[in-house]
Amino acid sequence: MYQVSPVMSLIRVWTDVGTGKNVSLVARITETNGAIFSIQYLSSTDDKDKHGCTIYRYEDEVYQIDDDSITHYLDTDDETDIGFKEVDTGAWIRIDEESDDDYVPSEDDGDDEEEEEIEDDVEVEDDFEDDFEDDFEDDDI
Numbered sequence: 001m002y003q004v005s006p007v008m009s010l011i012r013v014w015t016d017v018g019t020g021k022n023v024s025l026v027a028r029i030t031e032t033n034g035a036i037f038s039i040q041y042l043s044s045t046d047d048k049d050k051h052g053c054t055i056y057r058y059e060d061e062v063y064q065i066d067d068d069s070i071t072h073y074l075d076t077d078d079e080t081d082i083g084f085k086e087v088d089t090g091a092w093i094r095i096d097e098e099s100d101d102d103y104v105p106s107e108d109d110g111d112d113e114e115e116e117e118i119e120d121d122v123e124v125e126d127d128f129e130d131d132f133e134d135d136f137e138d139d140d141i
Contacts, residue, residue, distance in 0.1 A: 007032060010082060012072040013039060013065060024071045026082065028058065035067045042079070042092065053093040056084065 012024040031038035040058040047055040074082055084092040 008077045010074040010076055010079065011037075011039070011070050012074065013041075014069050014071055015041070026074075027063075028077070030062060037065050037067065037070070038062050039065055042084075047091075049087050049091075049093055055087065056092040056094065057090055 007029055009029050011027055011029060013027045014022045015025045016022050017025075026042045027039040028042065029037050029039055040060075040062055042056050043059050044054045044056050049055055076082065079086065079092055083095050085095045087093050
């Protein structure tokens with residue numbers, strides 16, 4: 001169990017989002033009463049930041065859950081610890097630490113080899129058609 005107050009701690013909660021499968025969503029605990037927790041989900045919005053990233057905000061609605069619904073205690077009350085960056089008061093964007101945004105392909109990235117293989121395949125097909133036609137030119141029907 002928690003040694004310190006879990007209020008404002010971040011958790012993951014099993015949630016039915018209407019797809020038939022439960023998913024584990026991020027939420028913060030706003031209040032506790034024994035094994036009952038009041039939470040707010042950190043949810044995506046339709047808003048985008050200046051770079052086109054989806055903005056997340058805590059929902060206004062507060063939900064009551066029991067401790068069986070909690071999949072993970074994230075051991076923090078800081079959204080930046082779980083991959084978010086605050087872009088405005090109460091507005092967060094998801095930071096993908098393994099993003100390829102800064103990826104610059106090298107000159108020998110392997111794409112040329114793939115194109116050469118495709119060209120080779122076309123040449124093989126052409127050779128096959130030529131051989132096939134040659135086989136039947138000599139036959140009298």
